Amino acid sequence: MGKHCYEILRLANCDEECPVQGMMERGESFIDYSSELLRKDEASIPIAIRFSILKNSAGSLSGGIIAIRDMPTKYRLPDSYKSAYSFQGIISNNKRILEIFEILPDISRTDASVLIQGESGTGKELFTNAIHNLSLRQKKPLIKVNCAALPETLLESEFFGYVKGAFTDAKKDKPGRFQLAEGGTIFLDEIGDISPSLQVKLLRVVQDKEFVPLGGSKTVKVDVRVISATNRNLEQLVREGRFRQDLYYRLNVIKLELPSLQERQEDIPLLVDHFIKKFNQKNQRCIEKLSRNAMEILIQYNFPGNIRELENILEHAYIMCKGNIVLKEHLPSYIMGIESELEKAALETGSNLMREVETDTILSTLKRHNWNKIKAASELGIHRTTLWRKLKMMEP
Numbered sequence: 001m002g003k004h005c006y007e008i009l010r011l012a013n014c015d016e017e018c019p020v021q022g023m024m025e026r027g028e029s030f031i032d033y034s035s036e037l038l039r040k041d042e043a044s045i046p047i048a049i050r051f052s053i054l055k056n057s058a059g060s061l062s063g064g065i066i067a068i069r070d071m072p073t074k075y076r077l078p079d080s081y082k083s084a085y086s087f088q089g090i091i092s093n094n095k096r097i098l099e100i101f102e103i104l105p106d107i108s109r110t111d112a113s114v115l116i117q118g119e120s121g122t123g124k125e126l127f128t129n130a131i132h133n134l135s136l137r138q139k140k141p142l143i144k145v146n147c148a149a150l151p152e153t154l155l156e157s158e159f160f161g162y163v164k165g166a167f168t169d170a171k172k173d174k175p176g177r178f179q180l181a182e183g184g185t186i187f188l189d190e191i192g193d194i195s196p197s198l199q200v201k202l203l204r205v206v207q208d209k210e211f212v213p214l215g216g217s218k219t220v221k222v223d224v225r226v227i228s229a230t231n232r233n234l235e236q237l238v239r240e241g242r243f244r245q246d247l248y249y250r251l252n253v254i255k256l257e258l259p260s261l262q263e264r265q266e267d268i269p270l271l272v273d274h275f276i277k278k279f280n281q282k283n284q285r286c287i288e289k290l291s292r293n294a295m296e297i298l299i300q301y302n303f304p305g306n307i308r309e310l311e312n313i314l315e316h317a318y319i320m321c322k323g324n325i326v327l328k329e330h331l332p333s334y335i336m337g338i339e340s341e342l343e344k345a346a347l348e349t350g351s352n353l354m355r356e357v358e359t360d361t362i363l364s365t366l367k368r369h370n371w372n373k374i375k376a377a378s379e380l381g382i383h384r385t386t387l388w389r390k391l392k393m394m395e396p
Contacts, residue, residue: 005066023053024061047068049067052065052067070088070134087104091267091270092267093266093270094263094267096264100256104131107254107256108131108134112253113206113252113254114254114256115228115234115256117255117258118259119258121305121307123306124258128142128144129142137185140181140184141182142181142186144186144187145158145159145188146190147188148189155198159198160178163213170215178222182224186227187229189229191228191229192237193230193232200244203246203250209224234251268295268310269295275311276314279314283318294317294330294331298335334379334380359394365380
């Protein structure tokens with residue numbers, strides 16, 4: 001192109017002292033030299049650079065390879081001195097998440113199987129997208145399968161496809177998800193829910209990169225990276241004999257454990273700001289923020305549904321809000337749940353009335369949901385195990 005590399009990449013301080021030139025003069029390679037790259041819109045992007053020396057058969061310098069990768073970008077909160085980090089669309093200031101940010105580019109550039117564990121709604125799919133987008137397979141398909149959404153018979157045909165005549169309605173060959181993901185990545189969500197018989201067939205394709213379509217006789221070879229996710233404890237399932245140990249080890253080459261939202265409360269204001277901006281852009285409105293009281297309620301709430309639940313709560317509040325600031329009365333009523341009733345009772349007469357209010361609130365909510373504990377716990381804003389414990393305490 002007839003230009004110096006710093007004119008194209010526009011790295012910070014690159015025109016003053018070229019780090020690559022210095023390494024070439026010393027005949028050394030270097031790893032993770034930190035710098036910043038300027039985009040077309042002049043925004044600076046933090047990056048890490050790796051430079052590897054290339055030598056010819058005589059041992060003389062013949063050139064070098066420069067690899068550049070994204071690093072987490074600082075994300076500044078409005079009206080606040082605090083900042084956090086954004087990486088591949090994931091926003092956090094939590095220590096465990098930032099540790100994952102650091103290793104994510106290295107994980108992505110391998111073909112190793114990744115197991116992502118975390119409660120429902122913690123962002124397992126977002127991390128899967130990030131791994132695929134940072135990988136060398138990024139231009140190939142990312143195919144997603146929810147293993148809990150289909151019965152075993154349909155799931156097998158979804159995985160491996162079928163041939164014409166395999167069953168009554170099979171009038172032509174149909175490729176499975178593994179074939180559709182050829183050269184790319186397949187994401188197996190809720191992997192802990194698949195049956196033992198399907199685990200055997202899945203082991204073969206994960207281990208040997210081959211399978212036989214339903215009703216077929218010919219082996220199909222595939223080049224696919226496997227990322228799996230679960231909200232269940234696979235190690236416990238292995239101990240109980242409900243999940244194959246050999247398959248677990250094949251899937252668990254690299255494990256990412258995502259913390260629940262309750263374990264990363266410092267991220268709630270960040271995520272609130274992110275979702276409010278998202279809703280503003282979508283609906284062409286200009287809601288500024290949450291009131292202090294509304295934010296305090298969210299920070300104290302335990303979020304059994306994690307980030308997905310937070311987004312749903314904020315969407316409800318966004319719709320109910322008519323002004324520029326979301327108030328606590330705009331939040332869904334179940335967010336306050338028992339806590340608001342207990343707070344009211346405490347102000348009135350004390351602990352005995354608090355217990356009475358708690359009991360009445362639980363029983364009336366259970367009755368309203370025909371004694372369905374999961375639905376009742378959701379409305380009350382508590383985990384179902386907490387509800388079970390409170391019910392045991394009510395027994396004479």
